[in-house]
Amino acid sequence: GAVVSQHPSRVICKSGTSVKIECRSLDFQATTMFWYRQFPKQSLMLMATSNEGSKATYEQGVEKDKFLINHASLTLSTLTVTSAHPEDSSFYICSARPTGKRYTEAFFGQGTRLTVV
Amino acid sequence: GNSVTQMEGPVTLSEEAFLTINCTYTATGYPSLFWYVQYPGEGLQLLLKATKADDKGSNKGFEATYRKETTSFHLEKGSVQVSDSAVYFCARRTTDSWGKLQFGAGTQVVVTP
Numbered sequence: 001g002a003v004v005s006q007h008p009s010r011v012i013c014k015s016g017t018s019v020k021i022e023c024r025s026l027d028f029q030a031t032t033m034f035w036y037r038q039f040p041k042q043s044l045m046l047m048a049t050s051n052e053g054s055k056a057t058y059e060q061g062v063e064k065d066k067f068l069i070n071h072a073s074l075t076l077s078t079l080t081v082t083s084a085h086p087e088d089s090s091f092y093i094c095s096a097r098p099t100g101k102r103y104t105e106a107f108f109g110q111g112t113r114l115t116v117v
Numbered sequence: 118g119n120s121v122t123q124m125e126g127p128v129t130l131s132e133e134a135f136l137t138i139n140c141t142y143t144a145t146g147y148p149s150l151f152w153y154v155q156y157p158g159e160g161l162q163l164l165l166k167a168t169k170a171d172d173k174g175s176n177k178g179f180e181a182t183y184r185k186e187t188t189s190f191h192l193e194k195g196s197v198q199v200s201d202s203a204v205y206f207c208a209r210r211t212t213d214s215w216g217k218l219q220f221g222a223g224t225q226v227v228v229t230p
Binding site: 004006032034041042043044046049057093095097105106107108109110111113 | 149151153158159160161162163166206210215216217218219220221222223225
């Protein structure tokens with residue numbers, strides 16, 4: 001089956017530093033990847049849609065300068081949380097949809113738990 | 118408002134009990150519908166899906182039928198196990214070119230021995 005790998009699975013960083021989270025599709029190419037944020041005991045909130053070779057499309061209310069997304073290849077998208085603060089602590093999940101299969105489902109990574117201290 | 122509404126949890130059941138989690142969606146066109154499951158500390162796994170009216174998705178003993186007339190996609194399992202304890206998310210995919218997923222709030226299910 002299709003596998004999406006996120007790295008790291010957990011990260012603790014100091015307030016004011018930046019953290020990069022990687023999302024890789026291991027056995028398929030993904031033109032489109034999605035980044036979600038999940039607060040404890042809550043649903044997933046879509047942050048942005050990442051397209052290979054072009055700028056990400058951010059959802060309303062998401063600061064694009066704070067959450068930098070780069071989708072430089074068909075198998076890798078990265079989310080960088082810049083100048084992180086404790087309120088950025090959350091569970092971040094990516095998903096990837098196989099290229100050329102618009103109507104199939106996207107596959108999810110295992111998530112990254114970010115804790116800002 | 119939210120495009121996907123599902124029943125609040127937690128739902129606590131005994132092993133071998135019947136499980137139903139209600140889910141309704143807003144009807145804009147004919148979106149594909151999904152159920153995802155999330156185990157503690159993990160990402161989401163696709164449980165089942167349906168892409169058109171009257172489709173029935175099924176997997177691991179779970180079933181859900183796409184009901185256009187009631188805009189519902191309720192999840193059912195006839196006999197739950199302790200290993201089914203998780204959070205279940207209903208989702209619809211937007212019909213635009215992005216095909217984004219819109220999730221319900223999630224329903225925690227706790228199955229006791």
